[in-house]
Amino acid sequence: MKNFYGILFILLSIQTLFGQVCQPNLLYQDSTAGVYPRPIIPGGSGKGIDKSACINKPYEFVFTVVIPDTLRIPGVPLLLTLTHAKIETTGAISNLPLGIDYFCNPPSCEFPKKSIGCLILKGTPTNANMPGTYKPIIKLTIGTLLGNITIDYPGVQFPGEYFLELLDENCVIATQDINIVNDNFFPNPTDGWINSREENIFDLKLTDLHGKTIKMQSQAFNNKFILPTEINNGFYLLHWKSVNRSYVQKILLNR
Incomplete structure (x- = not known):
């Protein structure tokens, strides 16, 4: 009998573990109300969605949801006492690429006050999508003692934007205006320092494949770019702009 209950406990534990589609980032547990990142x-803070998606490749990105017991909403003159926050389990996040859906922990997508939970963008973008930048918006219902309030996040009360970059099947091109080059930055392979043959480049961004x-830099000072010391050897993609054109080059780091 003891063995039976032991096996039952293990099975229930496994079911609970796999039933949790995401785990919140506990670094945000003492943060103010909101969805993190x-x-x-523009010109301010916010990390946004820092992971791009690729057509026909699985994608996941986790948001942490922090719900306190009180909340002050811009435009509402009162400090609101919360009961919960909720998004619908379907259709509450707009402007996602086809093939990407969302799921919550808890599965009901209802987050009690004084709690921390998560929601995950998950799926495989299909060929029906055009590569480019998508701007997801979460329709969120906030439960208060005075009734429910429905807001867009981000939106009027919580300004800013989320940008989900969808690349092509090679995880390279986000728009048809990006030019793939092989020899602007040198040496390649590099031990960490690379130089640009072209001057006046800006909006540099290093990503993995x-x-x-991984790193963003507004300008290439003295036409140089330094790869972070903490990343491993391997291939990376360096994106940048020059005049009215965008470029990308594959860089091999070999320290």
Whole structure:
């Protein structure tokens, strides 16, 4: 009998573990109310969605949801006492590429007050999508003692934007205006320092081959770019702009 209950406990534990589609980032547990990472505010803060998706390749990105017991919403003169926050289990996140859906922990997508949960963007973008930048918006219902309030996040009350970059099947081109080059930055392979043959380049971004942003830099000072010391050897993609054109080059790091 003891063995039976032991096996039952293990099975229930496994079911619970796999039933949790995502885990919240506990670094945000003492943060103010919101969805983290925060949306990007031009000229301000917010990390946004820092992982790109690729057509016909599986994709996941986790948001952490922090719900306190009180909340002050811009435009509402009262400090609101919360009961919960909720998004519908389907259709609550707009502007996603076809093939990407969302799921929550808890599965009901209802987050009680004084709790931390998560929602995950998950799926495989299909060929029906055009590569480019998508701007997801979460329709969120906030439960208060005075009734429910429905808002867009980000939106008027919580400004900023989320940008989900969808690349092609090679995880390279996000728009038809990007030019793939092989020899602008040198030496390649590199031990960490690379130089640009072209001057006046800007908006540099280093990503891995899955599209995850590793480093961003507004300009190439003295036509140089330094790869972070903490990343491993291997291939990376360096994106940049010059005049009215965008470029990308594959860089091999070999320290």
